[in-house]
Amino acid sequence: MGDDDSLTAPEIGTPMEPAHASIDARRLLALRRSTSAELLTEPGPDESELANMLQIAARVPDHRRVFPFRFVVMRGEARERAGEVLARVTRRDNAAAADARIDVERRRFSRAPLVVMVVARIDPGHRTPEWEQTLTVGATCQNLLLAASAFGFAATWLTEWCAFDADVLRAFGLAAEEKVAGFIYIGTASENPKERARPNMDEIVSNLTIET
Ligand SMILES: Cc1cc2nc3c(=O)[nH]c(=O)nc-3n(C[C@H](O)[C@H](O)[C@H](O)COP(=O)(O)O)c2cc1C
Numbered sequence: 001m002g003d004d005d006s007l008t009a010p011e012i013g014t015p016m017e018p019a020h021a022s023i024d025a026r027r028l029l030a031l032r033r034s035t036s037a038e039l040l041t042e043p044g045p046d047e048s049e050l051a052n053m054l055q056i057a058a059r060v061p062d063h064r065r066v067f068p069f070r071f072v073v074m075r076g077e078a079r080e081r082a083g084e085v086l087a088r089v090t091r092r093d094n095a096a097a098a099d100a101r102i103d104v105e106r107r108r109f110s111r112a113p114l115v116v117m118v119v120a121r122i123d124p125g126h127r128t129p130e131w132e133q134t135l136t137v138g139a140t141c142q143n144l145l146l147a148a149s150a151f152g153f154a155a156t157w158l159t160e161w162c163a164f165d166a167d168v169l170r171a172f173g174l175a176a177e178e179k180v181a182g183f184i185y186i187g188t189a190s191e192n193p194k195e196r197a198r199p200n201m202d203e204i205v206s207n208l209t210i211e212t
Pocket residue numbers: 032033034035156157158159160161181182
């Protein structure tokens with residue numbers, strides 16, 4: 001990527017372009033599709049690409065600048081160590097779990113070259129409602145998917161059981177009040193995804209009508 005400099009945010013107060021008309025951006029937004037984690041192979045993003053992608057992910061609408069999110073990057077051996085945590089918790093909670101199931105857990109985060117854990121750190125005491133902070137975290141995950149695609153990588157946003165297990169989250173370093181908004185798996189698609197059902201726009205778009 002030769003134009004990384006143009007991705008650096010300018011100083012606060014710098015006049016900005018209000019829009020970025022782009023056929024490529026329109027195409028990305030209109031045709032974005034997740035790729036199953038099982039189909040995400042090497043290569044993943046390099047350090048510079050990842051840094052840019054996270055910067056883009058963090059650039060979301062955020063009422064009163066709460067910054068209710070943080071990112072934890074899982075790559076290389078860290079994915080295996082995270083998988084060991086899942087295997088351990090699974091074995092502990094289900095002594096009869098088959099070895100195959102334990103293996104699935106051990107390899108869960110190794111399905112893709114890179115996994116970004118998006119952590120929600122909602123501030124319940126903030127003037128900005130929790131609902132709005134939660135929406136901001138969701139936008140962060142979606143931005144990361146879009147950024148991955150713009151850099152030429154396939155990705156998917158998963159939670160799965162591990163996003164909701166208190167012991168797993170503690171082992172991953174989350175504070176008691178933090179939550180996982182998503183594990184964003186990123187890599188190169190070994191197989192192209194197929195289109196899936198989308199909303200019927202006639203059913204979800206209407207014009208506001210108010211009786212006078
Ligand atoms: C918060 C969140 C959690 C998700 N968790 C899972 C999951 O655990 N397993 C799964 O198969 N899909 C999950 N999905 C759905 C996929 O990310 C993906 O959106 C879906 O397969 C449709 O693909 P698309 O992104 O191409 O529309 C989740 C989506 C969201 C928004």
